[in-house]
Amino acid sequence: MDFGPFLLLASLEGLVMAAVLALTAVGLSLVFGVMRVVNVAHGEFFMLGAISAWFVVDLVPGPAALGFAAALIISPLLVGAIAAIADMTILKRLHYEPEATIVATIGLLYIFQQLALTFYGADARPVEAPFSLRIQFPWFGYSGYKLAVIAASVVVLVGVWAFLTKTRAGLVMRATQLDRETAQAFGINVDRVFAGVFALGAALAATAAVLVVPIQQAHYLMGGDPLLLSFIVVIIGGLGSLRGTVVAALLIGLSDGIISVFFSPTLAKIIATLLVAMVLVFRPQGLFGRRPA
């Protein structure tokens, strides 16, 4: 293949990765932004999304697309509910203290992993794509499903943006993020907002995971990579800045795709890590973050 088409292929792979990463990282960023909680279990919500998608697809009879559509709705709701319960029973009791919540979410990480191992098993299992269309470019054919993942991610991200900026609930979340105490003084039930934000963050990770399982199999240890990459993206983009998170996901996804194809996946990870180190040294607030006042 010539360089041009090769670069296009690598960019498409990078965009797919960026799409999934953006969804996952926006969830992490939202939780940190509003609640100031560093959720170490975020990757496990991703994993639970993938595994629950496998169960749903397995249980729903009929065409693959039907099971997949069901998973796309049920998995995020289920994982969101689990997250809301974890928030109300654990994080709330810790008064959302930064150190305590890090330790608690590390604990959650192991609990979710062991539960997945017990009830799902150690196997990696594939989920069939809802459709198997191949888009034929002049130089190569490409998975129509992967292109659909990019589109779906864009739709969900636009939805999140519209929710945050155009709805009453989104306004309440943003106000809570800016000043918890004053939010309460204006009738905002901060406990409820936090449960909702934690659920939304987890549901976004789960959505990303459902989109990913037809490409990458569901496995109980699959949460590690999305967690690490989300942290990288959120640090580069600026903690709590959603715009920065999306831009950084594009940056990391594209560079990972391109460098992996032309050189090696290991080099791609080295460069991403180097980028984080540089951001931490030269611009600790991230590309789009503001300096703490």
Next chain:
Amino acid sequence: MMLTVSRLSAGYGQVQVLREVNLTVAPGEVLCLMGRNGAGKSTALKGIMGLVRATGGEISLNGVRIDTLPAYKVPGLGIGYVPQGRRLFSELTVAENLQIGLAVRGHDADRLEHVLALFPRLRDRMGQTSGSLSGGEQQMLAIGRALCVEPAVLLLDEPTEGLQPSMIALIQETVLKLRATGVATVVVEQRVDAALAISNRITFLVNGRSADTVATRDMSPVDPLFARYVGI
């Protein structure tokens, strides 16, 4: 509505700040809270809002206790709060800040019109982020946000702090207008002339305790109470 605080004690964690605070304010009345820095004036207002938990004593509105409610339920009873330093949602627009206030009791455009009529300057700034306003405009917005609640009780914590004389005059005028409509107001004020100009009574706070409460009309600007409790 009548706000009554009796023998209130409260603090932050292990640190007790309020030891015994008593105050009342009736509809159509302005009570001024005075005392030195650190006396507990702001903490007393936070206590009324439920933002600082009462560890003793009672707070009641028309005889119904409110100190047992979670903080987020307090404003819905008709209590508007203007915190010290304004505490606007700085990255939200003027309109969004007011929206937060309107949502407390489900008010709509009519209430907003009423508030904008009091502070017409906010009308031209609706789409701006509140952090980009001048100090005076920010204070108008902080008061406007509280008025969007349509409060029967209004708590103002140093609303004229750091403002120009013309703005101070506007805010005092607003407080008097609201008093005429029957709002019960508690205002923390450090300046004697301002306190005398707007209040019916003054409660002095010393070290987390309410000391004397006096009727303003009996006082002169050189009253020894000011020297004793406020150090002027």
